[in-house]
Amino acid sequence: MLRSKIRTSKGNYPVLRLMHGLHQFEKEVHTSNQDFFARLAQKQSPDAIFITCSDSRIDPNLLTGTAPGELFIIRNAGNIVPDYNEHIGGEAASIEFAIEVLGVKDIIVCGHSQCGAIRGLLNPDSLTEMPTVSQWLKHAERTKRILSDNYHEQDSDCVHNIAVQENVLVQMENLRTLPCIARKVMKREIEIHGWVYEIESGRVYIYDPVDEEFLPITLGKNGYELVSGDGLPTSV
């Protein structure tokens, strides 16, 4: 089936577009960057672990202006890192490898606007046909608790935006339950960062533990700095 579709190139077959991309990559991109890929083939040495949602609208390399080999990317529905005491899975294994073997020292948890996983978390009735998603989102249950304890009578967009932010903070906390991270955080050998990507504006907000809010960055006289007073809204 796949072979005949490729051969005839007939019909609206989305994977054909990808095949075209593969061909172009091999013949053009790879060919004109042979030294770069030869170096990549030898080893990887990423600058950061980037944990984000599986949402197709997020491109970590595009967002951060990085190339292959510069980000160790972990993705799932809702940019979740399960609490190590409750679940040991692919996320913990990938993180452990990146820290212990590759020596990565910065971990970014990046949530985003219009997140379907967060919508599901806030509207569990919408998940009745998706028992696996429902089960997975239990790892973000604390986000929901924080919302119901602290935020009331707000419109649904606002609740969603706050939930995205709170979920990033919850997952940053969960990261600290991993033994390899707990140890290194104590010795200040690792730093955990919280980001929220706003698809509409193209802006990424960075969590400032001092102001306790997600703030945009600007390029000031002394380099990049967080802009106080222009953070993501946390209440109406």
Ligand SMILES: [Zn+2]
């Ligand atoms: Zn999402």
